[in-house]
Amino acid sequence: MSPRKIGVTELALRDAHQSLMATRMATEDMVDACADIDAAGYWSVECWGGATFDSAIRFLNEDPWERLRTFRELMPNSRLQMLLRGQNLLGYRHYEDMVVDKFVEKSAENGMDVFRVFDALNDPRNMARAMAAVKKVGKHAQGTICYTVSPVHTVDGYIKLAGQLLDMGAESIALKDMAALLQPQPAYDIVRGIKETYGDVQINVHCHSTTGVTLVSLMKAIEAGADVVDTAISSMSLGPGHNPTESLVAMLEGTEYTTGLDMERLLRVRDHFRKVRPKYKEFESKTLVDTDIFSSQIPGGMLSNMESQLKAQGAGDRIDEVMAEVPLVKADAGQPPLVTPSSQIVGTQAVFNVLMGRYKVMTGEFADLMLGYYGECLGERNAEVVELARAQTKKEPITERPADLLPPEWDELTKQADALPGSNGTEEDVLTNAMFPGVAPAFFATRAEGPKSVAKSEAQLAAEKQAAGSAPQGIAGPIKYNVTFAGRQHSVSVEPV
């Protein structure tokens, strides 16, 4: 029997640099790897969406739509894949449906193939319109389960959610583990359960590597029937990033599974990013492996956020109280998965509770979460806290899909964008400004100046290295000496680094 082929999604161009280097990688540091990525045999290449759009215009003076067209041109044989936050698109609020349709349409037009659609609360209503839009333009709509652990989250619940996504027309299901919480046994059980319940639906598994355990989870997911798994080329892997692509290949050798990836190509991709990564060192997290989240349930990024909030209030010593408060706030809110934006909303409220008394002051965002303006969570919200939110904000709780409250806005968004100096009058620019109204105007104004990389140049790196290790006099070395020290003779070889 020939081995079963396991598809691989390469993350180097999107989530890997988002997770490892604060989404700072410039297109110019990616283009030279594209030919090899395109020929390596991946199922798809994740290269757009998530935080890359925001980062491109905010930090890099790059037009994200241009980046997408570049990828399309350089990787003609690949499925390009993006991460799309459902009704939020790539921004931070809900958009009216026509904006969602337009965004999907334009993304497809510019080259996108696979849309991984998710919602931070796992509320299917927040994913429905985006998925319908993807299907309408004939592209691949992938429905997403955000994996979390809580008293109300069960394997059966995830299987049920998969069914809702399939009912909405999902062509495949992504099991997305952004906090590296997915342990091998639930990975197996969820994938197995979906396959047994709904037949041979395609399942993609996305895990971060922070806890050091998730390559095993990918193995068990594959054994349970997963079709595609996400990895990042080794030189862009590990820590808060993802498992290394080459390790996945090696993991499956000799088993009844194979990736069919071209190792020669992978090594060239690896060598490319091995040179690029040091240029972004200042943006890198120092985390190598961290299993704390299994006990605290608090993702690393959320923890450091709360710590700096406390410090800013001169209360850095109260982090333990805040960490104890988080599970209570999370439970009151109906057990939302702790990812952007719910992690910030819950974390900030926990800080407020500790500093000012429980729910004495609510953030506007937390009140909105309690009142249903982000959608529904799996758990019941605490009715007393809902009442407090209503009293503090004078807003009524809602039960409908949040976007249903929004009036048509496309025409107004178009007017706003067209009025901006430097806007090029395209629908792409309308969408850019719609999603990032605080950043896009300045970006439009400076776009003509072209991309401004925040990476260090190779010359800078070389100069720094020399400064750090500079010897007053160069030697041609290696030169060997016998050195007697503390009575012991040592053979010493000296050479320039």
Next chain:
Amino acid sequence: MSPRKIGVTELALRDAHQSLMATRMATEDMVDACADIDAAGYWSVECWGGATFDSAIRFLNEDPWERLRTFRELMPNSRLQMLLRGQNLLGYRHYEDMVVDKFVEKSAENGMDVFRVFDALNDPRNMARAMAAVKKVGKHAQGTICYTVSPVHTVDGYIKLAGQLLDMGAESIALKDMAALLQPQPAYDIVRGIKETYGDVQINVHCHSTTGVTLVSLMKAIEAGADVVDTAISSMSLGPGHNPTESLVAMLEGTEYTTGLDMERLLRVRDHFRKVRPKYKEFESKTLVDTDIFSSQIPGGMLSNMESQLKAQGAGDRIDEVMAEVPLVKADAGQPPLVTPSSQIVGTQAVFNVLMGRYKVMTGEFADLMLGYYGECLGERNAEVVELARAQTKKEPITERPADLLPPEWDELTKQADALPGSNGTEEDVLTNAMFPGVAPAFFATRAEGPKSVAKSEAQLAAEKQAAGSAPQGIAGPIKYNVTFAGRQHSVSVEPV
């Protein structure tokens, strides 16, 4: 059914710092973790042997026997474990049997419980005496399979070797993967094969993490019946080291296996070494993950050795030729596993072959390897090369156990040691000098001065950090500014690092 208990061997005190920081960790940086390690519920604590003995006297002015007694005292409830290179003990030549007996006897007397006995060539005759000596003193004799990949190494071959070790009285079998080459499928097959062939013999699995894939191998080994696996606490893990202990615990949660480890204790051990590790940063390798060995079969350390040999000869550009030569030399030598010392012997000969013509000049060590003076390999040696070795060295090939050629040497070794200034007249000192005659005399002379750590102090680290991040004027920050740059306003927060 209650889950099956998987034993864990903690490596932080031996192989972890040997692999991550060139074996430089001083006892003073370990003692404060011992109480927690002792109470965490490990199957054993590897804490001695390997390169630690050499390193202690060569770099740290520490008496290794004293270190062992310290561990014994601080971890009264733990099985202490060591790595023992069979007839080589901890040195670099074969010793006559009585020296082997004495070493094992003294190690047991000073507190050792579990002796993991291995031979670089997997020649059982080189392990037999040490294992018999361990059994004689009533301690745990663990026979070891060094895992490698070659045309002559098969799953069946490893199973057969396990049988030979059991025949020699091994109380357990270690499957030792020093190059992180053990992929999940062979891990499963070998462990399963041993269990099916010999019944319920205890199997310990030791993997490095260099290739990023071996936590999966541990999972498959456990599924196949492995009883104990080796890991290192997360703050002393990964890279050329080992898989993180806490990740192993998380990996097994919810499965039919459990480690039974006390997570509170583990976190205290982690926090301890999290503080210690930066003190040894200058000794750390930069390797995070490296899967090259799967294609090249050349361990990272061996590769960098060959590269520096080539550079010293002004032939740094010929590394590709040398890498192509290695498999040929390895095959000629009968496919020895490439570990210390065989990796150096094969690698240096490959360099010589490229620089001077194939086997025009043989190193003494390579000739000895070809003539049987290190023992037998699994493969056939190339008869023509054996003949060349004989011609160049005027030595005859042997087929007997190398140590059988050695005359009694204990009395002479005793005399030598007793004559050294600073020797304390103990059999321990005789053994120290016997194993490291080039280092022990100077160590004895300076021993009274006490340990000399090569770690940076916390004050030094703090000073370096301050120097690196020094601002000309200190600010108390964080201070927030609105900064307008290239037409865009940014909210900027400034604070001292």
